[in-house]
Amino acid sequence: MMWTWFHKLGSPPYAYRLACLLQPWLFWLATALMAIGAYGGLFVAPTDYQMGDAFRILYIHAPAAYMSMAIYVIMAITSAIGMIWRIKLAFAIAAASAPLGAWFTALALASGAIWGQPMWGTWWVWDARLTSELILLFLYFGYMGLRSAYDDPNQADRASGIIAIVGVVNVPIIKFSVDWWNTLHQPATISKLDNPSITADMLWPLLVMIVAFNLFYGAVLMNRFRCEILNRERNARWLPELL
Amino acid sequence: MDFFVFDKYAMHVWAVYGLGLLLIVANGWLSRQKLKKTKQRVMRRLASRQTSQPSKGVTAE
Numbered sequence: 001m002m003w004t005w006f007h008k009l010g011s012p013p014y015a016y017r018l019a020c021l022l023q024p025w026l027f028w029l030a031t032a033l034m035a036i037g038a039y040g041g042l043f044v045a046p047t048d049y050q051m052g053d054a055f056r057i058l059y060i061h062a063p064a065a066y067m068s069m070a071i072y073v074i075m076a077i078t079s080a081i082g083m084i085w086r087i088k089l090a091f092a093i094a095a096a097s098a099p100l101g102a103w104f105t106a107l108a109l110a111s112g113a114i115w116g117q118p119m120w121g122t123w124w125v126w127d128a129r130l131t132s133e134l135i136l137l138f139l140y141f142g143y144m145g146l147r148s149a150y151d152d153p154n155q156a157d158r159a160s161g162i163i164a165i166v167g168v169v170n171v172p173i174i175k176f177s178v179d180w181w182n183t184l185h186q187p188a189t190i191s192k193l194d195n196p197s198i199t200a201d202m203l204w205p206l207l208v209m210i211v212a213f214n215l216f217y218g219a220v221l222m223n224r225f226r227c228e229i230l231n232r233e234r235n236a237r238w239l240p241e242l243l
Numbered sequence: 244m245d246f247f248v249f250d251k252y253a254m255h256v257w258a259v260y261g262l263g264l265l266l267i268v269a270n271g272w273l274s275r276q277k278l279k280k281t282k283q284r285v286m287r288r289l290a291s292r293q294t295s296q297p298s299k300g301v302t303a304e
């Protein structure tokens with residue numbers, strides 16, 4: 001009885017209806033929080049004593065980098081669920097997440113390069129953090145490329161699921177690369193919320209932006225997830241009722 | 244407070260925020276377009292399937 005709500009999520013019509021219902025809420029909440037976070041990051045947070053105003057890049061760079069890793073972990077977990085319990089919608093979530101994960105990874109790399117140029121004097125170094133993040137981008141490309149190589153969605157799910165599960169080993173490497181190796185990239189800023197290395201007036205816009213990026217991911221995922229359901233269930237009897 | 248001039252790094256800051264905005268707008272728009280096109284394709288397919296199926300229950304004598 002307790003897990004009834006969870007089992008319902010495996011039903012395509014129920015999941016489709018839920019995605020329709022959630023999408024506008026997630027989108028508008030994300031937009032509002034992004035506006036608040038960007039305002040806080042650009043105009044409320046004080047200027048950093050060392051980096052000057054360049055530190056404001058943090059409010060885009062850090063949430064994008066966080067999302068790039070979080071989305072890959074979600075893809076690995078949902079792919080594993082799909083393979084173990086044979087839930088097709090779990091694969092659909094992984095497939096719908098991949099393009100957005102790649103976009104966030106590209107944004108993290110681009111914003112890092114734009115930040116690195118004035119701070120380090122170079123756009124790019126083959127530093128452990130930067131290189132492992134670049135590998136993550138290639139993993140996203142590999143996942144999407146492999147999916148598009150198959151016509152049969154079941155085969156595509158299995159093959160790309162293996163990439164997602166095997167590739168997730170790269171995520172802890174990205175996270176701990178700044179601790180394991182001597183890198184140019186700085187260590188984590190908010191590894192512990194009770195003892196962050198930035199002041200509260202610099203911290204709150206960052207937390208707001210992280211929440212906003214998560215909600216935005218949710219909003220775009222709902223649209224892409226519905227596309228996946230429509231493609232997979234195109235012969236289902238319930239489909240004409242929902243369209 | 245001067246809103247649009249930070250310091251010598253202003254261009255870097257605005258470039259990153261511009262990229263962020265581009266990602267948000269592009270992804271929001273692309274996902275909506277993809278959903279719209281998928282819906283249209285599925286509806287066309289359903290419509291063509293209904294017209295190609297022979298109507299049941301009516302037999303020619």
